Amino acid sequence: MGTTYLHAVASLDGYIADEHDxxxxxxxxxxxxxxxxxxxxxxxxxxxxxxxxxxxxxxxxGMWSRQKVLVVGRRQFDLTNGWEGHPPASEHVVVVSHRPRPQGWHPEAPYHFAGSVAEGIARAQELAGDGEIGVGAGDVGGQALALGLVDHVAIDVVPVVFGRGKPYFGTLADGTLMLGDPDVVIQGDGVLHLRLPARSGAGRWSSSTTAE
Structure with a gap:
């Protein structure tokens, strides 16, 4: 089974978008x-x-070439309209949502809908084979991490401070989860790429796995 990454671009204070997305x-x-x-x-x-x-x-x-499946929440799907069936990377996309694929929306696109985070990750593992899985940050990604379903946290940190907005790890509370020391630190132009291993069996946050 391939590696699963929680991945997104974030501000220096940990937001993936402002309050208005x-x-x-x-x-x-x-x-x-x-x-x-x-x-x-x-x-x-x-x-x-x-x-x-x-x-x-x-x-x-390297990351995009190995990534075979992307898992996102319904909000990201709606905001991007599923990238019109053309995600930046991945052969398949799994959308965690209680609502089905919109009627008539790009029927040929390899998009799959799952009713919970655990179901979405399980479906992604079936589709990925030995390939890697990317999980979008936010509530869905944070829940996947809390459930122990993520191997690495990958953050592309941009030197901007939002002050408030949509947190990288969503709205999870209850407890602390320790990650390992960064095993990737790469300075780009206007971005710092970090990757940290998730510690298997470490303290978990919430068991809630809500879908939109």
Whole structure:
């Protein structure tokens, strides 16, 4: 079974968007370099062709090339309209939601809907085989981490402070979860890439696995 990552871009104070779901400058580094990340861009969906610094390109290309499935919550799916069936990376996307795929929405897109976080991760593992799984940060990602379903936490930290917004680990409370020391630290242009191992069997937060 492949590695599972909790992954997103975050502000220096740990937010993945502001209170209005605006990412502000968090994703600017995806477009400020000379090195493409993917062979086929969909700038109409993602905003512009992905072009990053050399250091970021080596790291992100490696992660995206190994990632076979992306797990996201319904809010991210709705905000992006599922990237019109073209996620930045992954062959499949699993959406954790109590609501089904919207009627008539890109029927050919390899998107799968699951009613809980645990069900979503299990479905992703079936689809990924030996490939890796990315889990979007926020409530779904935080719940997956709390349930012990995540192997690594990967954060792309951007030097901006939001002050308030949507936390990287969602709204979980109750207790503390210790991660391991970073095993990846890469300085890009306007971003710092960090990866930390989740400690198997470490203290867990909430057992709640709500879906949107």
């Amino acid at each position: 605006d990412v502000g400058p968090l994703h600017d580094w995806y477009f400020n370099g000379d090195h493409p990340l993917v062979e086929e861009d969909h700038p109409d969906v993602h905003g512009a062709p992905f072009r990053v610094s050399a250091a970021s390109a080596e790291y992100v290309r």
